[in-house]
Amino acid sequence: MNISTNITGTVYLIWLNSSGQFYNGSTFENYSAGNYSTYDVAVTASGGRVTATPPTDASDYQLRLQAGGSPATTDAIVDAGPIPVTSSGSSGDTITIDGDSVEIN
Numbered sequence: 001m002n003i004s005t006n007i008t009g010t011v012y013l014i015w016l017n018s019s020g021q022f023y024n025g026s027t028f029e030n031y032s033a034g035n036y037s038t039y040d041v042a043v044t045a046s047g048g049r050v051t052a053t054p055p056t057d058a059s060d061y062q063l064r065l066q067a068g069g070s071p072a073t074t075d076a077i078v079d080a081g082p083i084p085v086t087s088s089g090s091s092g093d094t095i096t097i098d099g100d101s102v103e104i105n
Contacts, residue, residue, distance in 0.1 A: 010066040011050060011078065012040040015058040023055050033073060040064075040071040054083050 014022060021028035024038040043050045050063065063079040064071070 011043060012064055012066060012071055013043055013050070013052055014039050014062040014064065015041065015055055016060040016062070017057050018059040023058060028057065036073055037071060058083055 016022055017028045019028070020031075022031050022035075022039045023041075024035055029035070041052060043052050054061065060082050061080065062077050064075040065078050066072075067075050
């Protein structure tokens with residue numbers, strides 16, 4: 001997934017499924033503040049673009065701006081939205097999210 005952003009600083013992604021569960025690196029689970037550190041996916045912004053591959057069954061994402069030394073529940077959400085699926089319904093496809101438009105690559 002490619003996200004265009006003008007945000008400077010450390011950003012990370014959080015994946016959610018259609019039930020609102022959070023991806024902890026191996027499976028989706030109900031939100032638990034104690035597990036928040038397992039929900040963040042480190043990403044690298046290069047040229048204003050963030051690239052990542054959604055896990056299977058992810059339906060939504062949150063791009064957050066890390067305010068302190070590690071991800072925190074209070075970090076600002078700078079972009080969020082649904083992850084489109086291809087006509088075949090496959091997951092893990094590269095998508096570009098730029099402003100309010102979403103395009104499957």
